[in-house]
Amino acid sequence: MNDHSPAGGRRLWADIDLDALRANVRTLRERAVGGAQLMAVVKADGYGHGLLPSAAAAREAGAAWLGTATPQEALALRAAGDTGPLLCWLWTPGDPWRQAVEAGIDVSVSGRWALAEAADAARSAGRVARVQLKADTGLGRNGCQPADWPDLVAAARAAEVAGTVRVTGVWSHFACADEPGHPSIALQQAAFADALGAAARAGLDPEVRHLANSPATLTLPDAHYDLIRPGVAVYGLSPSAEVGTPQDFGLRPVMTLRARLASVKRVPGGHGVGYGHSYTTSGATTLALVPAGYADGVPRHASNTGPVLVAGKWRTVAGRVAMDQFVVDLGGDAAAAGDEAVLFGPGDAGEPTAEDWARAAGTIGYEIVTRVGHRVPRVYRGERAS
Numbered sequence: 552m553n554d555h556s557p558a559g560g561r562r563l564w565a566d567i568d569l570d571a572l573r574a575n576v577r578t579l580r581e582r583a584v585g586g587a588q589l590m591a592v593v594k595a596d597g598y599g600h601g602l603l604p605s606a607a608a609a610r611e612a613g614a615a616w617l618g619t620a621t622p623q624e625a626l627a628l629r630a631a632g633d634t635g636p637l638l639c640w641l642w643t644p645g646d647p648w649r650q651a652v653e654a655g656i657d658v659s660v661s662g663r664w665a666l667a668e669a670a671d672a673a674r675s676a677g678r679v680a681r682v683q684l685k686a687d688t689g690l691g692r693n694g695c696q697p698a699d700w701p702d703l704v705a706a707a708r709a710a711e712v713a714g715t716v717r718v719t720g721v722w723s724h725f726a727c728a729d730e731p732g733h734p735s736i737a738l739q740q741a742a743f744a745d746a747l748g749a750a751a752r753a754g755l756d757p758e759v760r761h762l763a764n765s766p767a768t769l770t771l772p773d774a775h776y777d778l779i780r781p782g783v784a785v786y787g788l789s790p791s792a793e794v795g796t797p798q799d800f801g802l803r804p805v806m807t808l809r810a811r812l813a814s815v816k817r818v819p820g821g822h823g824v825g826y827g828h829s830y831t832t833s834g835a836t837t838l839a840l841v842p843a844g845y846a847d848g849v850p851r852h853a854s855n856t857g858p859v860l861v862a863g864k865w866r867t868v869a870g871r872v873a874m875d876q877f878v879v880d881l882g883g884d885a886a887a888a889g890d891e892a893v894l895f896g897p898g899d900a901g902e903p904t905a906e907d908w909a910r911a912a913g914t915i916g917y918e919i920v921t922r923v924g925h926r927v928p929r930v931y932r933g934e935r936a937s
């Protein structure tokens with residue numbers, strides 16, 4: 552899937568270390584208790600790492616399941632030849648329900664309208680729809696409220712009896728698992744147990760029950776059930792500083808974002824830098840131009856705060872991040888156009904991490920990697936011939 556030549560002429564690119572991704576999947580599988588299998592979440596273009604290469608590497612490392620948000624992502628996996636268990640959870644009316652049922656994709660259902668869509672799709676596809684019922688155990692986002700759950704499980708059981716639907720899973724999602732000890736965690740676990748009990752009393756016998764995102768995979772073994780469902784940890788990032796660092800869990804960041812300096816020049820003291828002149832040189836210095844901007848996913852909120860490794864040292868973005876470029880002040884150090892700048896990576900070669908950028912921009916590491924833009928080629932390392 553490496554559709555970008557690794558040869559010269561590269562302005563800005565993301566190295567994707569698929570060996571690290573495979574090692575992360577194996578490490579997470581080792582943490583799974585009671586024989587729970589692993590669903591690698593590959594939504595949003597594999598958190599910016601590339602859908603198909605990330606999915607293939609996760610399967611190679613033993614991910615029994617893949618998970619996506621949108622049906623388009625799930626169908627793209629099938630179009631690329633992935634035939635394994637696959638759950639897709641973010642559905643709206645008018646989505647390609649029938650194609651998903653034909654492709655053997657498990658569809659998540661949080662209410663009666665969606666159950667009806669799945670049953671209709673099954674009838675027109677001439678195939679039983681694989682449905683996973685999602686309970687809202689407290690997140691307040693998608694999922695069926697406890698008050699509506701008995702009706703949903705009864706209707707799903709009736710659809711099973713009618714032969715249109717098979718309920719393959721019951722599942723839910725945490726709100727605050729990245730804040731260990733948060734009181735909502737135990738409440739959600741209890742609510743999930745209640746939802747499972749009601750499903751069983753309705754006569755449902757799902758293949759998989761699952762609740763654990765990355766933070767719950769790392770910190771809540773009693774939430775693992777039949778399947779752990781990590782996303783960000785697969786890509787080697789920690790869900791939060793409270794949970795720990797990637798190293799604490801033997802995880803390795805998969806993406807390294809690199810650029811080549813587009814210009815290096817001497818400027819006098821007192822020189823304004825960038826739009827709005829939010830930075831002024833304090834004395835004669837060298838300014839290096841990094842050809843990466845907010846169109847490439849570099850957060851504008853990291854103006855005057857984002858870290859970047861240039862000429863062997865951490866530098867800080869000088870002035871505003873623009874659409875396509877930002878400047879760093881080398882403080883008189885030498886560098887040349889074409890030299891490499893590393894915005895973030897695993898951190899063990901002295902470079903900042905996605906977490907460092909997240910702190911600088913007031914966001915989370917998830918957003919830093921996921922927003923790396925379309926015009927940034929992904930260069931895959933450790934790809935296997937298929």
Ligand SMILES: *Cc1c(COP(=O)(O)O)cnc(C)c1O
Pocket residue numbers: 592594640724763764765766780781782783784790
């Ligand atoms: C994104 C997502 C996950 C993965 O979450 P991480 O915190 O990245 O592990 C799991 N389940 C659902 C429903 C999600 O939307």
